[in-house]
Amino acid sequence: MSRPVLGCILSQFPRYDEAFILRELVALSQGEQDLVIFSLRPCRDRVIHAQAKPLLPRTVYSPFVWSWAVWRSQVHFIRRAPSAYLAALGWVVSRHWRHPVILAKTLVAFPKTAHFARLAQERGVTHLHAFWATYPAAAAVIINRLTGMPYSLSGHAHDLYTTNPTLVEKVHGARFVLTCTEENKRYLEQLSRNGTSVIVGYHGVDLSKFAPAAKPDGSVCYLLAVGSLLPCKGYETLIEACHRLDAQGVPFRCTIAGGGPLEGALRRQIARYHLETHVEITGYVSQERVAALYQQAHMLVLPLVSKIHWGIPNVLIEALATKTPVICCDLPSLKELVEHGRTGWVIPEQDAAALIEAVTALWSDAPLRARLADEGHARVIERFSLERTGAQLRRLFTEAA
Known part of the structure; x- marks a missing residue:
């Protein structure tokens, strides 16, 4: 009897800033079903995480949209299922015409998607999973x-x-929906009027790779921020806080690990405050290097902007896995991981003074840092271990496929 085949659809694979999805794909690749990854776009990232490389042979990229292979797939469905082909195309237009950008992108992806449909049939895919609720x-x-x-x-x-x-139609048509927080589940269940099952599957972290290590001794406080350089991360507030810490004579070093569109503006802010010897932006880094940075940091800082940030930031899970205490701003789902004064420290957003107060409070109280780190680490083991979340995924998709 042949093994079931799970087809996974992503906008792009691999993708530097989707390490959490990479971990889930690695976990699924260890299951009882075969795995095929359909990537709507080619990968052009400068950094490819080591875990992604073994999955590249399982990844299918569509040829150029005008290629003969793609158009042969259009002919395939027009001949064999003309009503279904036209209905699918009509669905795209009728549901998206009020949103021209989304319509254009979905129409561009339509020929590739039809091509993937034919390849999925040829490869014996028995179940599809889209890793985002948008274009995938x-x-x-x-x-x-x-x-x-x-x-x-x-x-x-x-x-x-x-x-x-x-979104509502996608949810209604799905066999089930997987989401990463209880808050998201409540929201989706309000949308899912037909009773589609909504399942919480937290993003897991590999505790063998993100493991605790001894922190540096001495009088210098090592701060770390991790993530793409985007407005939602609040890095401007962090650099402002670093400027004030420097003015107060606090000995510190701050590493911002990541790359992105704000890199130039943030570097200019650092230069304006003459912080080049105190604040470093690494650019894009691998997961292996990020794990080492967590281990060396005394605390992780994430002064996020809540109106453009959602869910449970994965960097908080990674930091607490290494027993690095976290300082962050509040989100509706945050309490599922971070409880103020117990598993982390929560501050108001866009408030450099509050961030400074939190850093100095934790830096001056080593027992408090240790308690937050221990409690946070226990929460990660309880809910966010990849061993646990990966087993949940494998069970779920083995049944589905």
């Missing part, structure tokens, strides 16, 4: 309409709470 989920709906292949989807953050005109 739209692709899953289209493939479902072309082939009848069942699908499920994951909803994480912006894909649930920003403009997504077909």
Whole structure:
């Protein structure tokens, strides 16, 4: 008897800033079903995490949209299932015409998606899973309409709470929906009027790779911030706080690990405050180097902007896995990981003074740092261990596929 085949749809694989999805794919690759990854876009990232490389042979990229292979797939469905093909195309137009950008992107992806539908049939895919509720989920709906292949989807953050005109339909058509917080589950269950099962599956972290290590001794406080250089991370507030810490004579070093569109502006802010010897921006870094940075830091700082940030930031899970205490701003889902004064320290957002107060409070109280680190680490083991979350995923998709 042949093994079931799970087809996973992503906008891009691998992707530097989706390490949490990479971990889930690695966990699924160890299951009882075969795995095929359909990537709507090619990967052009400068840094590819080591764990992604063994999955590249399982990844399918669509040729250029005007290629003969893609158009042969259009002919395949037009000949064999013309009504389904036109209905799928009509669904894209009728549901998205009020949102021209989304419509254009979905139409561009339509020929590739039809091509993936044919390849999924040829490879014996028995179940599809879209790893985002935006374009990957739209692709899953289209493939479902072309082939009848069942699908499920994951909803994480912006894909649930920003403009997504077909979210309800995607949820209703799914066999189940996987999401990463209880808060998201409540929101999706309000949308899911037909009773689609919504399952919480926290993003797991490999505790063997993100493990505690002895922190540096001495009088210098090592601060760490990790994540893409985007407005939602609040790095401007962090650099402002570093400027004031320097003016107060506090001995510290701050590393911002990540790259992104704000890198130039942040470097200029650092230069304006003459902080080049105190604050470093690493650019894009591998997961292996990030793990080492957590181990060396006395605390992780994430002064996020809540109106453009959702879910449970994965960097908080990673930091607490290494017993690095965390300082962050509040989010609706945050308490599922971070409780102020117990498993972390919560501060008001866009408030450099509050951030300074938190840093100095934790730096001056080693027993408090240790208690926050221990409690946070215990919470990660309880809810966010990849051993636990990976086993949950494998069970779920073995049944589905």
